């Protein structure tokens with residue numbers, strides 16, 4: 001052994017590591033923040049999943065006037081399980097019809113000419129549906145599969161349900177919210193507390209500080225995404241058709257783009273009010289336009305090119321393409337370009353405008 | 358002696374309507390190894406001055422040199438930052454970090470410095486190492502702020518109002534910590550509006566008012582300049598009114614003033630002045646309702662220089 005006393009080597013401290021750790025600790029020690037970031041999106045999926053779950057086939061009430069043919073007609077119509085057939089005398093049928101309790105009334109006729117009289121209301125959608133279902137049963141009973149012109153396929157498998165459409169949208173939405181709040185709010189809070197100024201009075205490198213904020217945001221995001229995808233997979237059977245690597249890449253790119261925008265929003269704001277106002281100004285249009293809950297294709301054609309330029313639209317479209325259609329990233333250069341552009345552009349502007357004190 | 362801080366003709370005007378001239382031509386030289394105090398009332402420009410020295414504010418005009426280097430000149434910024442430690446007048450450190458984590462974070466920014474444990478020991482926070490910042494008392498938080506300033510083992514410490522708002526015991530504890538830092542050969546610049554703090558802690562004091570240094574010297578020198586070492590304060594029955602100037606000719610009296618019913622005499626020798634004063638009051642038929650004597654303080658120096666009290670802003674009297 002060497003007898004000579006060596007001074008203990010100075011312990012190495014990595015500012016980047018310490019800054020990221022500080023952010024992570026602050027976050028996980030704040031139960032409310034944890035709830036809003038992780039719990040809230042899950043609650044949202046559950047609520048929407050229940051609200052829009054595939055409902056059992058809705059039954060359409062149709063009355064049949066009592067008489068000699070009533071039983072036969074009832075049996076014929078009941079072959080379509082969407083119809084709910086009740087038999088009543090004429091007066092009851094008419095009064096139920098008038099009060100809207102039934103969507104159509106079938107009155108078997110005797111004598112020459114048409115065999116049935118069908119009461120319906122062309123201005124009521126349900127009544128029209130009842131009319132066509134009844135017509136179909138009375139005029140083409142028991143179409144055999146061979147002679148049919150149209151082969152009907154019922155589509156209810158995972159991948160094409162509303163919940164499947166919804167999950168990528170919610171994922172995009174939570175990446176947007178997390179990025180903007182997780183970065184913007186934190187920075188403005190530090191500015192108000194004069195902590196930013198205090199840090200600036202140390203030899204801390206500004207780039208490292210900003211990098212730490214971005215890195216910690218990406219760290220928070222990982223469980224956020226895993227919980228969301230895991231939960232919807234377990235409860236609704238939502239699956240990912242495309243490559244997992246592509247999905248991970250997209251999620252990181254989206255988180256980066258929104259963290260950049262969050263940084264930009266926070267670069268000058270001096271009060272919580274101004275930063276919240278700006279955040280809502282940025283997020284609200286995207287909540288409405290970027291196809292979270294329903295397709296933005298319903299907006300006027302002239303608006304579509306602009307809507308597609310929004311970062312959340314690009315992210316949602318890309319997420320859906322990967323998760324629902326199994327497309328590779330190479331098929332979506334434009335969307336990736338839009339996201340990267342937003343991220344890099346706002347990051348650069350934020351660095352230029354950032355108010356450190 | 359080397360000047361660790363050198364300010365020449367420092368001016369800072371805040372934009373606004375109207376613009377605020379916070380610092381108006383301030384000159385300062387802080388020497389190696391001393392504890393220097395900027396003493397002045399609220400709004401005097403102390404924070405503005407110290408933040409200019411810290412490189413956090415740009416002066417409107419004037420020169421600042423810190424450790425012989427200048428802000429904004431290439432490598433100088435990092436060199437200065439590595440060698441100074443500061444505490445701001447108000448900083449809210451992160452509530453949910455522990456004391457030790459906070460110190461580690463600040464330690465990580467410096468190339469060389471103290472072990473976090475050593476910094477904690479110096480401010481007597483070792484036992485609180487694992488407590489969240491939110492759980493600390495005001496005095497403990499302030500000590501943590503000083504520990505964050507110390508952890509880079511700085512040559513120069515700049516502390517803005519380190520004891521404002523603290524209870525007397527916490528203040529004394531901080532004074533001990535600051536004295537300890539000074540004993541280790543570090544230079545300290547602090548601001549305060551407590552005259553007793555400046556008197557007990559500082560080797561030299563600059564009294565600042567309206568953005569200028571109006572007096573400079575050791576507390577003892579400043580007090581000596583008033584002429585008398587003692588102060589007699591008295592009030593008269595029936596609010597008896599007579600001109601304090603008529604007392605100036607009493608033996609050993611250096612100056613006489615009256616302020617809101619209270620007469621104040623600066624005297625050199627109490628045993629000479631006091632009997633003479635009592636005799637004069639008897640002659641003129643005035644009856645005393647109260648009389649105290651005390652040593653002259655920096656407060657009296659400030660009053661003599663400006664006609665105002667250091668803490669005027671906080672207790673509006675005049």
Ligand SMILES: Nc1ncnc2c1ncn2[C@@H]1O[C@H](COP(=O)(O)OP(=O)(O)O)[C@@H](O)[C@H]1O
Pocket residue numbers: 371372373377378379397398399400401402403404405406
């Ligand atoms: N950011 C600012 N903008 C405008 N005026 C300011 C600002 N900061 C301080 N002042 C004004 O400058 C003067 C000096 O303030 P300050 O340096 O904080 O004094 P002190 O620290 O001695 O109390 C005060 O009149 C204060 O109101």
Ligand SMILES: [Mg+2]
Pocket residue numbers: 400403404405446518
């Ligand atoms: Mg101040």
